[in-house]
Every structure is written in structure tokens, then in C-alpha cells.
Amino acid sequence: MSWVPLALRVPATSANLGSGFDTLGMALSLYNVFIVRELRENNDFACTAVGEGAFDLTNDPSDNMVISSYLKACELWGLTPQGFSLECHNVIPFCRGLGSSSTAVVAGVALADRLSGRRTDEAELLRVMTLIEGHPDNVAPCFLGGMVVSCWDGKELRFVKLPPLPEDMYVVAAVPDVRVRTHDARNALPRDVPFGDAVFNLGRAALLCAAWATRQWDLLSWGMDDRLHQPFRSRLFPGGEVIMDRVRSNTGCVGVAISGSGPTVVALVRGAPSPVAREMCRTFSEHGVDSQFFVLKGCAEGMTLQESWPAQAPREEDGYYETVRGGRL
Amino acid sequence: MRGSKLERIVRSRDEARIVLMGVPDVPGVAATVFSALAERDVAVQMIVQNNMRGGITDLAFLVHKDQLDDAIFLCRQAAESVRAQGVSFNTEIACVSLYGQNLTEAADLPGRMFAALARSGVNIQMIGSNALSLTCVVAETAADKAIEALHREFLELFENPELQDPQ
Numbered sequence: 001m002s003w004v005p006l007a008l009r010v011p012a013t014s015a016n017l018g019s020g021f022d023t024l025g026m027a028l029s030l031y032n033v034f035i036v037r038e039l040r041e042n043n044d045f046a047c048t049a050v051g052e053g054a055f056d057l058t059n060d061p062s063d064n065m066v067i068s069s070y071l072k073a074c075e076l077w078g079l080t081p082q083g084f085s086l087e088c089h090n091v092i093p094f095c096r097g098l099g100s101s102s103t104a105v106v107a108g109v110a111l112a113d114r115l116s117g118r119r120t121d122e123a124e125l126l127r128v129m130t131l132i133e134g135h136p137d138n139v140a141p142c143f144l145g146g147m148v149v150s151c152w153d154g155k156e157l158r159f160v161k162l163p164p165l166p167e168d169m170y171v172v173a174a175v176p177d178v179r180v181r182t183h184d185a186r187n188a189l190p191r192d193v194p195f196g197d198a199v200f201n202l203g204r205a206a207l208l209c210a211a212w213a214t215r216q217w218d219l220l221s222w223g224m225d226d227r228l229h230q231p232f233r234s235r236l237f238p239g240g241e242v243i244m245d246r247v248r249s250n251t252g253c254v255g256v257a258i259s260g261s262g263p264t265v266v267a268l269v270r271g272a273p274s275p276v277a278r279e280m281c282r283t284f285s286e287h288g289v290d291s292q293f294f295v296l297k298g299c300a301e302g303m304t305l306q307e308s309w310p311a312q313a314p315r316e317e318d319g320y321y322e323t324v325r326g327g328r329l
Numbered sequence: 330m331r332g333s334k335l336e337r338i339v340r341s342r343d344e345a346r347i348v349l350m351g352v353p354d355v356p357g358v359a360a361t362v363f364s365a366l367a368e369r370d371v372a373v374q375m376i377v378q379n380n381m382r383g384g385i386t387d388l389a390f391l392v393h394k395d396q397l398d399d400a401i402f403l404c405r406q407a408a409e410s411v412r413a414q415g416v417s418f419n420t421e422i423a424c425v426s427l428y429g430q431n432l433t434e435a436a437d438l439p440g441r442m443f444a445a446l447a448r449s450g451v452n453i454q455m456i457g458s459n460a461l462s463l464t465c466v467v468a469e470t471a472a473d474k475a476i477e478a479l480h481r482e483f484l485e486l487f488e489n490p491e492l493q494d495p496q
Contacts, residue, residue: 009412009414012415029405029409029415030414030415031351031414031415032414033351033385033414035383037383048383050382050383051350051351087383089351089382089383089385089414091350091351091414091415091417092415272398273398273401274397274398274401274420277418277420278420281419281420281421282421284421285421285468285469285470288470290421290468290470291419291421292417292418292419293417293418293419293420294415294416294417294418295401295405295416295418296415297405
């Protein structure tokens with residue numbers, strides 16, 4: 001059977017954004033790429049992983065989250081699973097709160113739809129993705145792109161996609177070289193919250209969504225404030241308890257939050273991003289942790305499919321090589 | 330160390346590391362990235378391209394911290410234009426270098442340098458070498474430890490110049 005490699009480019013996501021615990025998420029311009037190199041017999045899979053997390057992953061298809069999500073979607077839709085060989089090129093830091101696992105779920109469900117020729121509508125694809133992931137705040141923006149407000153009752157999903165970030169706004173993500181275990185992140189949260197804190201977050205989340213929808217970006221710093229999860233989860237990684245206040249005081253920083261359940265910290269920045277980024281990484285260093293940072297934009301398109309790989313070479317008519325010809329070197 | 334001469338051990342904290350990740354391994358990509366940086370006069374050093382796997386590779390290099398904002402802007406733009414998977418940055422690094430003459434002739438030099446750093450628990454993030462220098466990029470917090478380890482390792486060469494023979 002002839003087969004053109006199929007590549008899925010799936011973005012990182014930052015969920016919660018402070019007050020929007022379990023309901024807000026934003027797609028970011030950092031991508032895992034999953035390539036289906038060849039088709040195999042039904043139920044016959046092979047996989048390799050390179051990059052982030054490859055040390056933790058085996059090449060056993062039964063351990064691969066893209067394939068397990070694919071199989072789950074096939075089961076839910078009553079499909080016989082077409083086998084394939086898969087390459088996972090991971091650059092989204094693993095277990096750091098940037099939605100790495102959601103990229104695998106989104107890719108797996110999208111592949112089940114694509115390889116079966118089922119042409120499933122967007123709402124059903126998202127419903128199955130959420131069912132597999134257990135919550136919508138990463139998979140929804142990951143699949144749809146942009147900033148998404150989503151609610152899930154365990155069976156059905158409702159969501160709204162908000163306008164993109166302005167061109168001059170960056171999302172600086174500082175990623176420390178430590179992991180927060182999901183189990184610890186969940187256990188850190190209180191079983192009950194004081195009524196006053198609930199009201200505090202209700203107001204902030206409503207303000208965040210309204211400000212975003214009406215592009216009143218100067219209100220984000222208020223809107224991203226939180227009392228439900230960040231005060232507890234910031235204790236789970238070195239520097240977490242001081243980094244937010246330090247970053248918030250930087251000129252150009254319009255909002256700061258723990259990404260997902262951490263330990264990555266994201267700051268929305270207007271103007272030069274490096275002072276904010278360096279402050280974040282310096283804080284981690286002072287607390288004995290190495291870190292790296294990303295300067296990202298919102299990803300408007302979400303997951304994309306590309307029916308050839310590798311991509312085409314840059315073309316001279318697009319303006320490449322001009323400086324070289326100009327003789328600066 | 331026959332045929333070469335080690336002259337100095339140097340530390341620098343002025344650089345930032347940039348990695349373009351998941352770059353399509355096709356002709357013209359490196360030209361796109363470094364031509365864009367050249368247009369804004371952003372100087373680069375220690376350019377390292379990883380082995381290609383599955384048509385995708387990584388491209389890492391260092392820039393001066395003073396030029397980081399220009400580099401961030403240009404690298405992001407270049408990454409988008411070549412459909413790279415992302416760009417990461419690290420400012421909390423230091424370069425520790427051995428400088429000298431004909432260092433590529435000293436077969437034992439890289440092994441001794443890396444072993445000295447390893448014994449001190451210093452992890453190496455990047456390596457670059459040429460005839461005049463052998464440089465390791467390490468975490469900034471490990472820079473002092475790295476320099477101490479290298480001084481210990483190569484002290485005898487500075488104290489006994491007859492051990493080195495650049496001829």
C-alpha cells in the first residue's frame with residue numbers, strides 16, 4: 001500500500017492561567033510532531049520517541065499515549081484499528097505543566113478519525129479527547145488553537161474560543177528542571193475552600209474572560225490572580241513561593257501564573273521579553289534549580305495535519321539567502 | 330600534550346544559549362536563521378547541529394546576552410518561517426574554556442577536561458572545539474566548581490612548561 005508520511009503538529013498549552021482553574025487554557029507556539037511513517041496490518045503498531053521525555057518512554061506501542069488514545073477512540077467509535085508506525089518528536093517539556101500529554105491524546109484521536117476516513121465533527125472529536133484526558137482545559141485549546149473557555153460535566157462539553165493575543169504580547173514560559181508529580185499536585189489542594197476565596201476567584205475568572213474577550217489587556221493582572229490552587233502548588237517546586245511576586249513587579253509583565261499544575265511559570269509580557277525571562281530563571285537558579293525559557297506566541301490554528309514530511313526547503317524567491325549574497329559575511 | 334600548548338583557563342558568563350528545536354533537515358534552513366541574525370548584527374558562536382533523525386534536527390548556538398532580545402525576536406521569526414517545533418533559551422549558563430595552540434593535536438585534552446568536570450559533578454550542556462580553544466557550556470551555578478576542577482586537572486602543565494611542546 002503506498003503511503004505518504006502524515007505529520008501532526010500539535011501545540012503546547014497552558015491551562016488555568018491563574019483564576020481559571022480547570023476551565024481556561026491557551027495554545028502556545030511550541031509543538032510536538034507525530035509522524036505516521038507507514039501503515040501496517042490492523043492492530044499492528046510500532047513507535048519511536050526522540051527528544052523530551054524519550055528517556056522515560058519505551059518503544060513499546062502499548063506504553064505510547066498517542067497509540068493508546070488512538071485505540072480508545074477506535075473503541076468508542078466501533079472502528080477496527082488500522083496499524084501504523086509512529087515517530088514522536090517531542091520538544092514540549094515532559095511533566096512540566098505545558099500540556100505534553102494532551103498533545104498525545106489530541107494526536108491519537110485525530111489519527112483515529114483521519115485513518116478511518118470517518119470525518120467526525122469537531123464537537124465529537126473534542127468530546128472524545130476530553131473523555132480520554134479527563135478534563136478539557138488542555139485538549140480544547142490544543143486541538144482548536146487560541147484561548148478557550150471550556151466546561152465539562154463528565155459527558156458533554158461546552159466551549160468558547162476567545163480572540164487571539166495582540167501581536168506585541170509574548171508568553172514567556174520559564175521551565176525549571178524539576179518535575180511536580182500529578183499525585184502531589186492534586187494532593188496539595190485543599191478539600192474545601194473558604195467562601196471568601198471562592199468569591200474572590202469567581203470575580204477574577206469572570207474579569208479575566210471579559211477582559212480577554214474585549215481585549216482590555218491591562219486588566220489581566222487582576223484577572224489572573226488566584227486563591228484556589230496557586231498558593232498551594234507554588235510550594236511544590238523550588239522558588240515557587242517567590243517567583244510570582246518578583247515577576248509581577250517587572251515592567252511589561254501584564255500577568256503571571258503557574259502553568260497547569262506546574263512547575264512551569266508563564267508570564268504575559270508586552271515589550272522586551274528577556275528581562276522578565278531572566279528574572280524568572282535567576283529566581284530558579286537562586287533556589288538551586290536549572291531552568292530554560294521559551295518566548296512564545298499564542299497558537300491560533302491548534303493542531304495541524306501535514307501530508308508530507310519533511311517540509312519543503314526554504315525558497316530563494318521568498319527572500320532567503322539575501323544577506324549571504326549581500327556579502328556581510 | 331606533544332605538539333600543542335595549553336595557555337589559559339577562562340570562564341565567561343556573558344553568553345546565552347539558544348536552541349532551535351525540530352528544524353526540518355532541508356537545505357537553506359541554517360542560511361535562513363543566521364542570515365536573519367546577521368542583518369541585525371547579532372554575532373553567534375559555537376554553532377552545533379545535531380544528528381538528523383526522521384528528517385528533523387536541532388540547531389544550537391550562543392549569543393551575547395546584550396543582544397538577547399534581538400536574537401529572541403529573530404529566532405522566533407526564523408523558527409516560524411522554517412516551521413521549526415520551537416526555540417528555547419537559557420541565560421543561566423557559563424562557558425569554561427581551555428585556550429592554547431594546536432589544541433586539536435592534544436589527543437588527551439578533551440577526555441581530561443570532560444573527566445575533570447564529571448568528577449566534580451558538573452554536567453556539560455554543549456561542547457565546541459577548534460585549534461585554539463576547547464569550550465564547555467555548563468550551568469552558571471556550576472561555573473566556579475568547573476573552573477576549580479580544570480585548574481586542578483591542568484595545574485601541572487602550567488607549573489612545568491617542559492611538559493608542553495608546541496613544536
